[in-house]
Amino acid sequence: MSTNMITLETPAAEKIVDRSKTRRRDHDNGWLFALPHLVLFAGFVVLPLVVGFYISLHHWTILQKFHPFIGLSNYRSALSDDIFWLALRNTVYFVILVVPASNLVSLLLALGLWKTRAFGAFYKAAFYTPVVVSIAVVAVLWQWLYDTQAGLINLVIQSWCTDLNRLGFHLPSFNGFPWLSDPHWIMPSLAIMSLWWGAGGNMIIYLAGLNNIPPDYYEAARIDGASSWQSFRAITWPLLRPTTLFCFIFSVIGAFQIFGQSYVLFGDGGGAGRAAMTLAVYMYQQGFSEFEIGYGNAVAYLLFLILMIVSAVQFGLLSRRGDQ
């Protein structure tokens, strides 16, 4: 290609020489531009990945100097550790509660906003603002909203009850839901709060996916007399599949790592009945309260392994269905 251009343009002979020199320089020092990033990447991504696996094979305690090699013992003890399994169950429960619901909300919001011009910027700002708030702020705010006596949510439910009673219904007196103190309510409460926090992020991605669908398809469907539900089923849903896959995989990865919600509200103990003990919180507790970083990192690697399997399964399921 380069010879073509040279014969076409044929400027002065020295320019041709210059050009080939530049080309060769590209070959030689291209990686120099990548080097600063590669140094950081090697030091704070690759090295930690290797070191993390290495220490998970040792009985590694922060305060001790000697760390004996114990092979896969940390992994074995994790698999026979009741709290590890509890943390895994709680984490999976949270993922199941939050990922489908929050993706559904994001998709509905995106569908609602898709063709709406008026107030579009306002809606987007309203739905997206929670996303930019720190989890620490989100957690203390929701602790207040969930307060049994004075929290907004129970107050709203209470005022509805009063209204219904006035209308002649005879409801039992409402004493306020124990959102954050009853073990059964803790995970659903964290899921609602996380949904509020994160739904706007995926909404924007779904919106981008929707905007990428050629409008002609809908025009053709309309001419053929398709209802809006039919064109959703036949056009929107299949063409949106890559976006859905992307959002699902990243939501699952994010939800599996739930930490701040639980840590800010309950410290590293997991709250009443350890209902908010998640894998990430357990890793933190083992690593930085018990100083067992070898064991803590084995927990982290198990989390990693689970996530790889789950992502691979999701990818297989969702992309295979796309082929049919």
Add this chain to the structure above:
Amino acid sequence: MLKTHRLIHVPLMLASLLFLAPLAWMFCTSLKTDTDIINGLGSLRWLPSTPTLSNYRSVLGNAAEFPVWRWTVNSLFVSLGTSALVLIVDSLAAYAYARLRWRGRDKMFNVLVATMLVPSQVLLIPTYLVIRQLGWFDTYWALIVPASAGSFGVFLLRQFMRSIPVELEEAAKLDGCSSFGIYWHVILPLLRPALATLGIFTFMASWNAFESPLIFTDSVSMRTLPIGIAIFQGHYGTQYGQMMAAATLAMLPVVTTFLMFQRHIIRGISLTGLAGR
């Protein structure tokens, strides 16, 4: 067709009220006195009976125990530092992956993309050890450098760079411009919108980071605002007036940034999401 369009505002308006209500409640509470909050028990009342800034005063007044200004300065310095480092390092790298030819380039890029799926928790404990070894524990280095090592920015900028036509670079090359000259004079100016997006993203992520500053710092004076909020929560617990004032203060800068740069941010997310195709 038109009818559905207008009706769509009903659910959308309701939904946006639902999304904004918690933040409004937070702000209203921050203006209420403790007695006002207690009197509010049992009845739903949004507005404070007499609005007061006393919660803000008491949050900002106790600098010995809660150095809020120091935390704010820390957060600001760390977020700006991280953004600057990410913009410099990642734009250079993105140029190398998008435009220059070198041995192993594509393989290396695949490695970068693959590690974007690694959950950050896997790296926390070992990064902590690396930081200890470097003597960076409880310093700004610990908060800035590891946070700049990810590959998201390289990915985003490379994606954007590939949409820039090559002709301009060809012309610059004909004029004898070096690779760095092209990067500096041609690429960077054209990359400005993507750089803005990445810069704002990084700023917000760094401002809100919770786990890494929790683990990589120790002393009260090195904490960032989110950790400060958690410290507050430990002390004030259920003194919600003060808590909400602190939360409002911590939230204000990042929400303002978002509202100012909304268009950049939303375009950036769209670009990243579509990259998944």
